[in-house]
Structure formats: C-alpha cells, structure tokens
Amino acid sequence: MDKKKSLSLHVPEPAVRPGDTPDFSNVTIPKAGSVRRPPVDVAPEEVRDLAFSIIRVLNRQGEAVGPWSDLLSPDELRTGLRHIMTLRAFDARMMIAHRQGKTSFYMQNLGEEAIACAFQKALSPGDMNFPTYRQTGLLIASDYPLVDMMNQIFSNERDPLKGRQLPVMYSSRSHGFFSISGNLATQFVQAVGWAMASAIKNDTKIAAAWIGDGSTAESDFHAGLVFASTYKAPVVLNIVNNQWAISTFQGIARGGGGTFAARGHGFGIPSLRVDGNDYLAVRAVAKWAIDRARANLGPTLIEYVTYRAGAHSTSDDPTAYRPKAESDSWPLGDPVIRLKTHLITIGEWSKERHKQAEAEIADTVVAAQKEAEKHGTLHTGGHPSVRNMFEGVYAEMPPHLRRQRQQAGY
Amino acid sequence: MDKKKSLSLHVPEPAVRPGDTPDFSNVTIPKAGSVRRPPVDVAPEEVRDLAFSIIRVLNRQGEAVGPWSDLLSPDELRTGLRHIMTLRAFDARMMIAHRQGKTSFYMQNLGEEAIACAFQKALSPGDMNFPTYRQTGLLIASDYPLVDMMNQIFSNERDPLKGRQLPVMYSSRSHGFFSISGNLATQFVQAVGWAMASAIKNDTKIAAAWIGDGSTAESDFHAGLVFASTYKAPVVLNIVNNQWAISTFQGIARGGGGTFAARGHGFGIPSLRVDGNDYLAVRAVAKWAIDRARANLGPTLIEYVTYRAGAHSTSDDPTAYRPKAESDSWPLGDPVIRLKTHLITIGEWSKERHKQAEAEIADTVVAAQKEAEKHGTLHTGGHPSVRNMFEGVYAEMPPHLRRQRQQAGY
Amino acid sequence: MARKTMIEAIRDAMDVCMGRDENVVVFGEDVGFFGGVFRCTQGLQKKYGHTRCFDTPINESGIVGAAMGMAAYGLRPCIEIQFADYFYPAYDQIVSEAARIRYRSNGDFTAQITIRMPTGGGIFGGQTHSQSPEALFTHVSGLKTVVPSNPYDAKGLLIASIEDDDPVIFLEPKRLYNGPFDGHHGRPITPWSKHDLSEAPDGHYIVPLGRAAIRRAGARATIIAYGTMVHVCLAAVQEAGIDAEVIDLRTLLPLDLETITQSVRKTGRCVVVHEATLTSGFGAELAALIQEECFFHLEAPVRRVTGWDTPYPHAQEWDYFPGPTRIGQALAAVLEV
Amino acid sequence: MARKTMIEAIRDAMDVCMGRDENVVVFGEDVGFFGGVFRCTQGLQKKYGHTRCFDTPINESGIVGAAMGMAAYGLRPCIEIQFADYFYPAYDQIVSEAARIRYRSNGDFTAQITIRMPTGGGIFGGQTHSQSPEALFTHVSGLKTVVPSNPYDAKGLLIASIEDDDPVIFLEPKRLYNGPFDGHHGRPITPWSKHDLSEAPDGHYIVPLGRAAIRRAGARATIIAYGTMVHVCLAAVQEAGIDAEVIDLRTLLPLDLETITQSVRKTGRCVVVHEATLTSGFGAELAALIQEECFFHLEAPVRRVTGWDTPYPHAQEWDYFPGPTRIGQALAAVLEV
Numbered sequence A, B: 001m002d003k004k005k006s007l008s009l010h011v012p013e014p015a016v017r018p019g020d021t022p023d024f025s026n027v028t029i030p031k032a033g034s035v036r037r038p039p040v041d042v043a044p045e046e047v048r049d050l051a052f053s054i055i056r057v058l059n060r061q062g063e064a065v066g067p068w069s070d071l072l073s074p075d076e077l078r079t080g081l082r083h084i085m086t087l088r089a090f091d092a093r094m095m096i097a098h099r100q101g102k103t104s105f106y107m108q109n110l111g112e113e114a115i116a117c118a119f120q121k122a123l124s125p126g127d128m129n130f131p132t133y134r135q136t137g138l139l140i141a142s143d144y145p146l147v148d149m150m151n152q153i154f155s156n157e158r159d160p161l162k163g164r165q166l167p168v169m170y171s172s173r174s175h176g177f178f179s180i181s182g183n184l185a186t187q188f189v190q191a192v193g194w195a196m197a198s199a200i201k202n203d204t205k206i207a208a209a210w211i212g213d214g215s216t217a218e219s220d221f222h223a224g225l226v227f228a229s230t231y232k233a234p235v236v237l238n239i240v241n242n243q244w245a246i247s248t249f250q251g252i253a254r255g256g257g258g259t260f261a262a263r264g265h266g267f268g269i270p271s272l273r274v275d276g277n278d279y280l281a282v283r284a285v286a287k288w289a290i291d292r293a294r295a296n297l298g299p300t301l302i303e304y305v306t307y308r309a310g311a312h313s314t315s316d317d318p319t320a321y322r323p324k325a326e327s328d329s330w331p332l333g334d335p336v337i338r339l340k341t342h343l344i345t346i347g348e349w350s351k352e353r354h355k356q357a358e359a360e361i362a363d364t365v366v367a368a369q370k371e372a373e374k375h376g377t378l379h380t381g382g383h384p385s386v387r388n389m390f391e392g393v394y395a396e397m398p399p400h401l402r403r404q405r406q407q408a409g410y
Numbered sequence C, D: 001m002a003r004k005t006m007i008e009a010i011r012d013a014m015d016v017c018m019g020r021d022e023n024v025v026v027f028g029e030d031v032g033f034f035g036g037v038f039r040c041t042q043g044l045q046k047k048y049g050h051t052r053c054f055d056t057p058i059n060e061s062g063i064v065g066a067a068m069g070m071a072a073y074g075l076r077p078c079i080e081i082q083f084a085d086y087f088y089p090a091y092d093q094i095v096s097e098a099a100r101i102r103y104r105s106n107g108d109f110t111a112q113i114t115i116r117m118p119t120g121g122g123i124f125g126g127q128t129h130s131q132s133p134e135a136l137f138t139h140v141s142g143l144k145t146v147v148p149s150n151p152y153d154a155k156g157l158l159i160a161s162i163e164d165d166d167p168v169i170f171l172e173p174k175r176l177y178n179g180p181f182d183g184h185h186g187r188p189i190t191p192w193s194k195h196d197l198s199e200a201p202d203g204h205y206i207v208p209l210g211r212a213a214i215r216r217a218g219a220r221a222t223i224i225a226y227g228t229m230v231h232v233c234l235a236a237v238q239e240a241g242i243d244a245e246v247i248d249l250r251t252l253l254p255l256d257l258e259t260i261t262q263s264v265r266k267t268g269r270c271v272v273v274h275e276a277t278l279t280s281g282f283g284a285e286l287a288a289l290i291q292e293e294c295f296f297h298l299e300a301p302v303r304r305v306t307g308w309d310t311p312y313p314h315a316q317e318w319d320y321f322p323g324p325t326r327i328g329q330a331l332a333a334v335l336e337v
C-alpha cells in the first residue's frame, strides 16, 4: 500500500444533466413475475435478496404474472384505476389553480400515483399513515372528500386547518392520515411510536411510515429503524424512491448502499423493493408487509422504485438540473397506462370506458373545485377568521395569547 | 392471517439480572484464526459474512493463529502490553484519586484497554481520532504525558483545558485526539467531515471515528454513515461494543440487527467484527481498515466485541442491573492476560518480567501523579484562574463578556 | 409519613398517574429496570410492567418522536431526557412537532406529552451536565415550561403536567433532588425531611400550571426566581437582612404575570435570578415584561443575576453559579437607587 | 456596475472568499449543481469544482457535523441550511459542538464555520418556511449571529463572517432577496437596483461584525430592528411623520450596545421590532438591556412589536407579520407617555 498516494473526495454525480440524453441503462429491471414471494413469517436473513431486486407483477403486455399477482378482482382494479386517475386529474386542476393565484403553493404526485393509492387499499380501518407531502393518494383512496382537500389548498373559510398550514399539508385522523409536517422525516419515528402504542394497548391496528429517498438521509429515519427494530413495532416503513430530492439525484442520499431497501438489513428488518408504477405489485407487497405487522411479526421496509415526473413543487423548475425528457424514458412506465392496459388486456376495460372515466373524473374534480371556490380561495372570497391564528396553540388559550389577540383586534 | 389477534410490544431484556447466574452461552465465539482475511480492495458485498463473525488471532493456548496473525514483532507486542498495562494502572490510580476527592469524576477503561491502544499503533502521525470518553488508550499509546492527563483530571493549574472540561474529556490535536464531547455521537460525523477535508485537500491523512454500542442508536451515527458512504471518506468507523450502555444492555440499541457491524451493510460499507480483547486481532483489523482508507478505498466499519468490566463511571454501581460476577465469565477473557500469555508462549516474556513491568509502570504512574498533584487537585492547591472561565469563548473576547468578567472581579 | 425528597415526590407523581390512567407510559434511557440515573422511575417497571415503563435506545429524537406517535394514538407519555444538556437532538421533534401539532392539525392530533429533564449545575457536572435551557423552550409557542423548587410542588406540578393536554417541559433542578440548596456549597447538605415543603401528601393532588408562589412576603424589593435559585435567593435575602419579596415562578410559561406585577408595583424594585446564561435567558423576558407593565412603579432598573455567558465550566463551577453574594449585591444595588 | 440584489451580493461574497482562500468550501442541500433553492450558490461549483462546492445528503446535523470536522482539519466551511426552519436537527452540533469547541478544547480545535440560513416570512411559506429563530442562537455562548438588511451589508458581513474564526449564524431575510420590502405587501416589489445600499463593490471588503448602523437619524424615539424589519420600520416612521431614529443592528451578537444606548439616552423612547414570536425573542434581551442601561433616560417603557406567540400561519400571514401599522401604533404609544 503506497501511503504517499494522495486522497481525493468522491462526489457522486448523476449520469446525465440538462442537455444530455436521458439514460437509465444502469437501472436493472427484473422481469415481471420473476421475484419469489416468501411467507410473511420468513426470517429476515432469508429475504436479503429482495432488497436488491424489484418485485413486479405487470409485464410489458399488461399481464399480471408471477407469485405476487393473484390478488385483486376486476372491481378492485377498476377502483384502483379510478383512484390514480382522480389523483392525476386533481393534481392537474390544482396546478392550474396555482397558476391562477388561487393558492400559494402546490405539490403534485405525477408518476407516483399508484403507490399511495394501492397501499391505502391494503390497510384496514383504524390503521394510521404518517405521510409526507407526496402521498395524497392515501386520502383519495380512502375517499376523503376532494372538496375538503381543495378547501385546505385554497385556505378558504371551510379549510379544515383554518388557513394555518401550507397547501397540501392535510390532516385527517378519521381517514388514517396523520398531519403532514414541513420538517422532513419527523413522521418516520412518530409512526413507529404510534405502532408501539397500538402494541402496548394490545390493539390490532398498525401504522405506516412514509419517507422520500432523499429524506432517508435524515436522522429520524435512523431513529425510526432503531425503535422499530428494538420493539418489533407493527409498522410498515415505506420509502418512496422517486430518484430525486428537489435537484439532488438519489445517489447522494443512497451513497454506496446499492439500494435504499438495503438500509433495513443492518436492523434485521425484512426489506423489499417493488415497482412503484405497478399498482398490482405495490398492493401485493403492501398487503404482505401489513399482514406481517398485523401478525405481530414486526416491521417491514419497502422501497418503491418510481420517478418524480413533475417538478418538486410549484417553486421548482427541474429543467435546471435534469434532462427535460428524462421522465419519458423512465423504464417503469406510467402507472395509469400500465393499469389501464392490464384491465383492457384481461377484458375488463376498454379505451372507450377509459375516456368516459376520464370525463367523469374531470367532472367530479371540477364540481368539487366549484364547490370549494364558493368558500373562497387564498386571496378572494371567504377565509378563516384571523381569530383562528391565535386559537389552537394550546388546548386552552393562556392569558398572554388572549392579550395578544386583543391587541390584534380580535 | 387472523386479523383479530391482538398485538403486543416486544421489549428486549438481558438474559440475566442481579442474582442470576451470568450466562454468555448466546455469544457465539468462532475459533481463533478461523476467519478469512480478504484483500483491502475487496468489494463490500463480498465481506458481508465478516459482520456476523468475530476475527480472532489469539487462541486459548496463547498462540497467534490464522490469516490475521502475521503482523507484529516481539518488541511491538511488548510495547502494546506496556500500553494496556499502563492504562490499567492509570485507571486504578485515578479511581482511588476520585475516592480521595481529588477529582469530581472518572471513567475507566477496564477490560477494553486493548482496543484503543492497538488501534492507535496502527495509525500514522497526523491521522486524527474522534474518540469517546472510553478511548484513553489512544493517548497512552501515542505517548501523551500521563501527567498532563492527570492535570486535566485534577483540574489543576496545569490543566491543559483550564478546568473547563469534565475529567477525562481530554483534547490533544498534536496527539491526534479530538476534544471529547459529553454529547454522545456528535464526533462520529465530525470524523467523517475531517476525513472529507483531508480528501478535499488531497492529503494522505485519515480519520478514525469512535462510538459505543449504545450510542450507535444516536442520530449522528446515521449521519456519519450517510456522509462516509456518499463521499467515500477516508475514515475508519469504530464501534466499541462493550455490551452495556450504563444500565442498558446492548440488545436495546441493537434491536433485531444481529450485530452492530451489520449496520454498515445498508450503506455498502465493509463491516468487520473483531475480538476486542485480543490485541493482535484489533491491531490487524485496524491496519486493514486504515490501509483501505489511506488507499482512497473509502470507509470501513469495525465492531469491537468486548465487555465493560467496570462501572460506567464513578457515578454508577453496576450491581444494580447486572450480576456481580458477569465480568468474570466474559468469554473473551482479559486483554492483559491474553497478551501476556501470548508473549510468554512465544518465549518473549516471563512472569518475572511481567511483575517487574507492573512495578515499573506503577512507579511511573505514581511519579506522574506526584508531579501532577504539585499543581493541585480539584479542591486543593493550584487551580486555573477564574479569568479562564471568561476566556476562549470566542477568539477575541467581545464587550459583553469583558463586562461580565469585570463584574465577576477578574 | 408524607415527607419526600424531590426524587421521591417525582416518582410518586408518576406512580399516581400510572395508577389512575392506563394511558400513561414512562420511558427513556435507563429508566426501566434500573429506574433512571437519578432513580426517579425506580420501581415503576416492576409495578406497571415493562410495556408501561421501559428503557429506550439512546436517541433523544426517537424518544420524543415515539412519544409523539403514542400521543397521536391516545397515550399520555411521560418521558425522561437523561440530562437537560441532551435534549438538543430532540429539539426538532419538540419544536416542529410536539409544540405545533395541535395548531397545524387544528386539534385533529395533540401531544399530551411531559418531557422531564434534570437541569442546572452545582454537582461538578461540567458543561454537559449542568445546563439550564429553559429559554430555549419559552421561546417556542405551544410548549409549557415548568420548574419546581420543592417536593410538594414537584409532585403536584408533575401530575398537573402529565394530565395537561399540551406538551410540558418539566425541568428538575438536580441540585435539589436530595435536599434544598441555599448556594453555600461548602456546608453540609440539609435533607428535605427538615423542610416544610417536603410534605407531599400521598395520592392525587395537583399544583396548577401557570401560578407562581410567594415564598417570602416583603416590601422593599421583589426577587423573581425558580428552581434551585429560589432557595439561594431566600438565603441571600436573609443574609442581607433586606425585606424582599421572593417569588417562585414554578411555571415559566404560561407565566403568572399578575403575581409578578402586583409585587413589583408594590416594591418598585426587582431582581431576576436564574442559573442559565444571561443573554436571551428567561430573565430577559421577565425584565422586558416588568419594565413594560410596571414602568411607572419602578424606582430602579430591573437587574438580572444569572450564569455568565460562557459554557458551564467544571472547576470554576462556584464562580459561575449565581450564589447568595451576587444576589445580595444586586439587591443592594437596586435599593441604592 | 456594482449594483446587486441580496442574492447576488451573498453569492459574490462566497465567490470572493473561495477565490482568496482555498480552505473555503461551500456545501448544503441542493447548493452544488443547482446552486441552491434561492440560487445563492449558483455558479460556484462550476467555478471552483465539485470538491469545493457540493450537494449534501438531507441531514442538517450531518452538514454541520461534517463542517465541524472540516474546521478541525483547518478548512473554513460556509454551509447552507435550506431554510432556517430546518436547523433544528443540527442544533446539537451547533450548540454542543460548534459553539463550545474552542472553549472546551482551550483553543486546540476551533469552528471557523459560517452557517447561512434564509429566514423570515412574507412569502406565504407557512410555519415551516417563515421562521426567525435568532433568539435560539443569541442564547448560546460561543456563537455570533448576523442578520443583514441590504446587499452592501450582506456581502461585507458575509465575508467578515467567513473570515471570522468563530462560528457565525448568518440569517438571510428571504423577503429581501430580490428587493427591499417595506411591509406593504399589496404593492409591487421595488427592485434592489433602485436602492442605494445595493451598491456592493466588487472584490473584497468587509462590514465588521458587532457594529450597528443608524439608517435614519432622529430625535424623538429610537427604533431598533434588523433584517426585513429595518425597511418596514423606515416606512412606518415616514408614514407616521415622526422624527424617530432607526437602528439596524446587523449583528445581534456581539451586540453594538453603545450605538443603542447613545440613541436611547438621546430620545428617551424606544420601540424594538422583530418578526420572531414575542416571548423570549431577541427583543426581550434588547428591552432588558435598554432598561438596565438607560433607565433614567427612559420616558416610556420600551415597547416590542413582534410576531405573535403562535406558529407562523399560512393564510393569516399578513396579520401575523408586524407591519407598518403596528409599528406606527407602538411609536405613537411610546410618544404619548
């Protein structure tokens, strides 16, 4: 070993940048149906390989194949399709509403819709999600009213959160959706705490934690894994790897780890990777992990491999840091098209029905928006009273806040 | 899956508690010499097994065996023995000094002496350790003056840290020993930053991070792994698993992970486990990791399997939470005895020489203590001026501190 | 016999709450089998089982974050941070999560969590076992901050905190755990059994949050303190022979401003005392409020006696600690004007 | 042409420092190729290479912790926390490490680190993109805290901060990035090019830390502010037609107490303004100091105009923001007495 050789810093860089030709040749995509399905009580050591593969059900022909495929009825599939189409339509409308100044901010789910929508349908009532800002599908798939989401986005007089929160930072205990934090990763260990509570109370409910690829670098991701592994908490730990964290490609957070799913190995947590754009695969893997948690077998880590097809948020322009057409060349395709193709392939759907569904969904979204706008948008119409600004800081308003509210004239 | 079955919380418990018979039958100890030694440029994936075994060199007969054994000359071994004996003698004196009220606090290294002493000798001048409070061996093995350590412990007028720091929280840039923090784990990612700096400057120096088993649960452990893995920093990441974190057994921090070394796997960092009570094994593994870092091959994680034979600190009584005799039944033995036996076995040492060495070391330590006590102990004799309390908060004293110093009358 | 040390009173408060409400759970580093490094949770695991009182991994953010999730579920966690000096890794969970969850979710989720931490110096703990970080909590809307000065209050305030539906930071002056401390560190420790306020009745009672106590009525000046400093101030007043009123805040937020202003309007002079560093300490808020509210009653500026603006040094501890001498000087100074 | 926006001035400061000193490195989330979400580091990676300006994993504790290690090695990191609202996970590294390393190691190791963070509201950022946490830094001995209000100062203060041998918290009022803001949110944005203090010379110059600037001389009252609030206060003074002196602190710690006391002794009346919440905000320290130092010159209590003691709300942003009206009212109130 030549001790005199000088060191150099390795700074990971994405393969391509704006102007380059998109290239995903480094992403190995196993054939649909090729990954085995172990029993839920499998020993973690025996499924290490599943963290380095990708569980896929839908093949290029739109067929559902392999051991993870035998799950859903055509009705369930159509419901799933409706959910992801609704989410996409909802996003599109809200992006326009943002451009029209009806809200200050928006974050869309484009390209990732299948993940949260499918996961939610694998949960049972009473289970609790601890989501990030990009799991709106959880609400859609649990039939949370679109109009309430819009009321929140518009910060209007019916906003369930009284204008206090940034748009899309929903909260709904009744729909199993924990209040979203702007501070990344905090929810990850909170989910574990919720699951521990359920176990302490000998309940049957389980929790689901959500985090983005970039945010796995945050410390509370570690805290979550440590607590989940120590107490074998009934929780599903979900990592949505959409390849980007604002302008930062996943290689920065992932380092030399191969995959994000592999993070679970140091904790003895079974860790699976799944095609996030394959509704059937997501739902099957989600069910596996949820069953495992419910059977008191402890946590499971799931990495959803997907691609953030849109901008990070309405404050961001991705053409500054990645090729414009990168999204189109993403090898796992589009979740709507893949599910639609599958339904058509099995004779349970058609182009016409799809068109019609699109129109119906558009109508539903537009109707909800009309209704929401009656109650105001950010700068016009009804809005939450300023009194609300002072309320809810504590269960009871302490004297100093009462005084401040009076000073403010409310 | 019966969804109605109720959950329950798993809280890990040690096998035995005070009153029980010590039992380490669950600790699998591979035969000395049985673990392979891969080349330093091995791919991390190819050494996963090394995180689940224990690299050992010294067998029960005191022979050095296997692929990690061909390293040290008899002189080096004798130096090593002197270091660990000195540390032990030093600790013993300081424990007494504490009981005599000469210092407020002390933390000993009993049972773990080989680790830091052997590691330090594998480093090169200019390399930097980021230690915890239980790596005093780094200073001993780099010939830091005992009297300066005692001056610090006694907070006397020669205390290099001017009485500002808790005893044993040494700092010595010149001896490659970063200032110890009372806040656990912070140093772990700092070491990675130091190593990154060395790489940025195309230097040849490397860093070593240190952490206890319990402290791997802290978030900065994760931060360290993330940064080390992303930038392939030239750093050796050391976990000293001495089985206990104050009263908490290692199962709480380790959870279901099997070993602490396995934590590296999720980051693609080669991770080795080594017999921490085997001076030769520690030194060989340390050299392997240091060579790797120096060759710009990136970080290595090492778990040292050892046992905290003493109390956590002078504020602690371990008989409240573990069997009194647990230490005696620790299957990896005592580092002093094992190295001594080896030297005798190879004909390079004798009981007599050992006795004589013990006496010499005792003299050296006593002489250092006499010298240090001339300059005061915590409550008697020379002590740092109170002026020092106000100095060194900033490079230059700002006006408000000058005013406060005057108010205080200094 | 209801005389208790601070430690016993604190332990008893948790015991009472765990006995009355199955949703109360207690956890933290070393709090389970061992009963905590200061033994405040001793016996609780044995009595209530290891799923209601347990050890955690050493991750303060995880401890508070897990408590957040448990509170969202409906439990009522009372958690321990081993020393107040170690809350920093949990600050994000405390500030961004616990303090704001009710507000941001419009009451959909709440954080009925009590976070206990031993605080303050006087035990030669050096800069990482001596801190008084209360001002870092009082600046955060949504938190309540409590600092008891005696066993009676400690028990009643801790029960009130655990039963409170908002997150409460409960700072335990570790120098008071085993006896009142008047700042004369050279003298032998007085045990709590000799102090009236160690009479902490068994069973349930509360000391309501947000109410100060007047520990000594007086006419010539007002001293405002909390925790250890209450005892040091009482000693200083006695030694100075000055008829000062000594207010023990007990709760810093919500603050009992009325008790303070009433007293200062009466005395016209005020000294604020705490162990934390001066700049941006809680004394700044007190001085600011008092000059706002009592401006025309003040005969002299409000003076602050506090720790210096340095880390808490190890060997110079007693030069750092704002002892009776410095308090006496400040009293004299406000009276001189 | 040396007219610059705040963003350009900040970028230029880093450029100048990186050019002069190879030990200056710049990193943080999205600061490398992209140049930061506010584009303050745009072009630096291209110019100085990706080992001197680079993206980091999203771990604020890691960012500051790595910078600590680099500073121990001898580098001079200037790092970005994407929003001040996200410094909390790094608080332990800032408070327990950066702020104390010089002291605890007796100068053996130091933390010459500048931590930049966009701060303040006014962009509908809601509670997690609007915070002003300065008081959480001013309470920490060993830190310096800087808040520029214009491009000239931003550049000079940032260079001074990077060259400073102690850790500096550099808070950038994001509402000022693209133009001065007088609090009238309904009006179109004025660009910096129209403002005198956008004249920030090219090359190296410093604005020394610890010195306030008088932005408007006046006789009847003193207004103390920093960052965005300086402009809002100037507007309020003009609109109220009151001859008030407006002090821009620029550095909160070390504080330029002399400029403050001189002014208040002259005017006898003082209003302190900041965007952060009231309780235990930096205004409390200012009010406490002023009443201590200027007691006999004060004609009226020092008044604080600040954000309310609530999280920063999204839709009610302009009711939260302490705008010209509230400042005018406070001015009138101190003058009434």
Ligand SMILES: Cc1ncc(C[n+]2csc(CCOP(=O)(O)OP(=O)(O)O)c2C)c(N)n1
Pocket (backbone or CB within 6 Å): A134, A182, A183, A184, A211, A212, A213, A214, A215, A216, A242, A244, A245, A246, A308, A312, D029, D058, D060, D082, D086, D089
């Ligand atoms: C503690 C914290 N640090 C930084 C940010 C700023 N931030 C918001 S989103 C984001 C990127 C997150 O990326 P990822 O986790 O991959 O989620 P994605 O947006 O891709 O869904 C960053 C850095 C934040 N919100 N909180």
Ligand SMILES: Cc1ncc(C[n+]2csc(CCOP(=O)(O)OP(=O)(O)O)c2C)c(N)n1
Pocket (backbone or CB within 6 Å): B134, B182, B183, B184, B211, B212, B213, B214, B215, B216, B242, B244, B245, B246, B308, B312, C029, C058, C060, C082, C086, C089
């Ligand atoms: C942030 C922080 N949390 C808690 C503590 C209190 N504490 C000091 S040592 C210790 C146990 C550490 O155990 P381990 O990491 O196994 O090291 P060991 O003492 O066994 O060498 C704890 C909890 C601390 N110093 N810092």
Ligand SMILES: [Mg+2]
Pocket (backbone or CB within 6 Å): A212, A213, A214, A240, A241, A242, A243, A244, A245, A246, A308
């Ligand atoms: Mg992402």
Ligand SMILES: [Mg+2]
Pocket (backbone or CB within 6 Å): B212, B213, B214, B240, B241, B242, B243, B244, B245, B246, B308
């Ligand atoms: Mg240990």
